[in-house]
Amino acid sequence: MPDVKHFDPEAVLDSVEELFWRRGVASTGVQDIVSATGVNRSSLYSTFGGKRELYVAALRRYADRRSGPVFRRLAEDDRGLPAIADFFRALIRARCSGAHARWGCLVTNAHAGPEQDDPDVRSVLQDHHDRLRAAMCAALERARATGGLRPDIVPATSADVLALLAYGVNLRSRAGASPEALAETVTAVLASLATRPEEIR
Amino acid sequence: MPDVKHFDPEAVLDSVEELFWRRGVASTGVQDIVSATGVNRSSLYSTFGGKRELYVAALRRYADRRSGPVFRRLAEDDRGLPAIADFFRALIRARCSGAHARWGCLVTNAHAGPEQDDPDVRSVLQDHHDRLRAAMCAALERARATGGLRPDIVPATSADVLALLAYGVNLRSRAGASPEALAETVTAVLASLATRPEEIR
DNA sequence: GCTAACTTGGAACGACCATTCCAAGATGGC
DNA sequence: GCCATCTTGGAATGGTCGTTCCAAGTTAGC
Numbered sequence A, B: 001m002p003d004v005k006h007f008d009p010e011a012v013l014d015s016v017e018e019l020f021w022r023r024g025v026a027s028t029g030v031q032d033i034v035s036a037t038g039v040n041r042s043s044l045y046s047t048f049g050g051k052r053e054l055y056v057a058a059l060r061r062y063a064d065r066r067s068g069p070v071f072r073r074l075a076e077d078d079r080g081l082p083a084i085a086d087f088f089r090a091l092i093r094a095r096c097s098g099a100h101a102r103w104g105c106l107v108t109n110a111h112a113g114p115e116q117d118d119p120d121v122r123s124v125l126q127d128h129h130d131r132l133r134a135a136m137c138a139a140l141e142r143a144r145a146t147g148g149l150r151p152d153i154v155p156a157t158s159a160d161v162l163a164l165l166a167y168g169v170n171l172r173s174r175a176g177a178s179p180e181a182l183a184e185t186v187t188a189v190l191a192s193l194a195t196r197p198e199e200i201r
Numbered sequence C: 001g002c003t004a005a006c007t008t009g010g011a012a013c014g015a016c017c018a019t020t021c022c023a024a025g026a027t028g029g030c
Numbered sequence D: 001g002c003c004a005t006c007t008t009g010g011a012a013t014g015g016t017c018g019t020t021c022c023a024a025g026t027t028a029g030c
Helices: A009-023 A032-037 A041-048 A051-076 A081-096 A104-110 A119-145 A155-174 A179-191 B009-023 B030-037 B041-048 B051-076 B083-097 B106-112 B119-145 B157-176 B177-191
Strands: none
Touching: A009 A032, A009 A041, A009 A051, A009 A104, A032 A041, A041 A051, A041 B119, A051 A081, A051 B030, A081 A119, A081 A155, A081 A179, A104 A119, A104 A155, A104 B106, A104 B157, A119 A155, A119 B177, A155 A179, A155 B106, A155 B157, A155 B177, A179 B157, B009 B030, B009 B041, B009 B051, B009 B083, B009 B106, B030 B041, B051 B083, B051 B106, B051 B119, B051 B157, B083 B119, B083 B157, B106 B119, B106 B157, B119 B157, B157 B177
């Protein structure tokens, strides 16, 4: 009976995610979203709530659709350390070149801003962190199973190390760190985990 | 001949540094600075320039007076790995408890915001990063000299690892990471560098 | 005590902020 | 074609933003 929406909310969230990712929450106004999407303010507010809700939705979307699949692939990859090496290779490439070069990671960026003390945001951060750690841990356990991990390495603890390392890569890539230097840093960490250096590939 | 300043610019910068540190650049208005310092807008503008200049000055001050001495102490400490362990112990304590708990590091935070593409800000970030790496590298070379470092460890590369780790600690502590978990993560990295586990203390 | 030089208080600026409101428009079922 | 129902356009809200401006106040040298 009623009128139907004249736009695709999912497509709007895509644009919003990109805006917040590239320019940050504080620097992105509702007007910017209106301009970028072509959707009217009223429609934005009636559909999503407000700026805060838009940000949380975009953040959740980023964690689900961008980080999520990557983490899942890592967790399901049964090669062990080479899987982790590939993860970091792809990460560094995405952070330093291509369409999103020097944008960092939306979730990582959220850690550093005032937005992180919003409970909804905080829960996305925690969830994201747990999933990253779990994926790392799974990959390390594969490495252990195939004998690729040094005997004194504890997967759960080293998963934390690798997670923090990923945040570091996300951060420093924003300031223009060279992909080569980042790759060397990552390789050094992986070498400290491997029984044989060639394990990392 | 002229009138003299009725306030201490250094004291103002102290307050400004704290405001930007705690609440972030974007969320801190000039009005907040006026209220916190009691110094009039006109005086602020005629003395410092504007908000951008105030932020850059505060950031530089943070790097010089907060990070600087800590880096210097680390670089001059001749104990090797225990010096690095102490550095991280103090870092974690400062980030997770006390007056600045969960504030993170002003320089680390600057990486994630839109302020980082200001050339002046960028140069502070680069300088800060270089000094952190150099201090880590110096400490690692001491460890090498005293035989505390595994033979396959390259100080310069591991310095990069430790620097990224420090950024990771700064970031995650903001989201409420437990000091115990962070300490365990750091210990795992240090253990991978040491010839003998007891080297870390 | 006068004056030149600088600081200070406080109002005012225009631009932008997120949000609200309502009349006008569009739609699907009858 | 009509109506109930939702969406849309666009103006308007009150607030805050960073910055500017100028008159009034304060000081040191003469």
